[in-house]
Amino acid sequence: MTADFTDLDRTDRKILRVLQTEGRITNTDLAEKVGLSGTATADRLKRLIRDGFIESFSATLVPHKVGRGLLVFVEIKLDRTSAEIFDAFKREVERAEDILECHMVAGGFDYLLKSRVLDMNAYRKFLADVVLTLPGVRETHTYAVMEEIKDTHVLPV
Template identity: 40%
Template sequence: MKSENSLDGLEALDRTDRHILRLLQADASISNQALADKVHLSPPACLRRVERLKKSGLIRQIVALLEPKALEMGMLVMIGVVLDRSTPEAFKDFESAAQKVSGCMECHVVTGEFDYMMLLRTKDNDSFNRLHAEQLLYLPGVRQIRTFIGLRQVLSSTSLPI
């Protein structure tokens, strides 16, 4: 028997749950009172829904999005990585090391030409060159690294279409 606090996937979300999720994606700092007003619920009912969404795993965490340029991390670098062998141990070793790379925001196993795509933020060309020489060249099991530097951001969103 399921508890009333559990949710089983997207189909269990009603219109109000979806509205709450959209509003929180736009501004997670909204007060419970303001959120409740916007979704036409009492504050206690709204808080119960938000807590249920958290408990169910639909809300993974609540964070502040920082301005990279203001923190001298304005350079975006995408890196395609090819490993020299495709063994579980090689993948494990690389993934463990990739988590320690300075400025690494994301690392994904991918299909196609590369085994991994990494997304890094750094200050400028000089800081990236240092990062490359001091960390990227020493990642275990790497046969090839291809670097792509972002010139201009066209779109960046953290909101999922729900």
């Protein structure tokens, strides 16, 4: 049986909330925050990882410090939809390191891409060298972000 959200108790949820914002917290400090012993906290953490509630741990970089200050979203319409095109498109997107996210969506277009680039010149190159070379692309619409109001990975648990 696969564990799901209903299998989490209040303490598990508290551990997940803390780890989303303090991924480098020590087990001792985490135990103190959730009101358990270090051993009990470590056991719960291992179970949360094993059961797939925690996918990975990583550092969040400051985009403009690493030359990726311009955030863009790109709507993509395909020229036709078929299993072969979807598979080919997916394979190429997975290989493109400049594409941070790609979502197949329902509505007026087929995919929504998210990318971060240095500036508009870099975006133009990304559009020509990456986006327009993806299999089946018929049309694109780009939205350059002027101001980021909220950007979070923290899920309410």
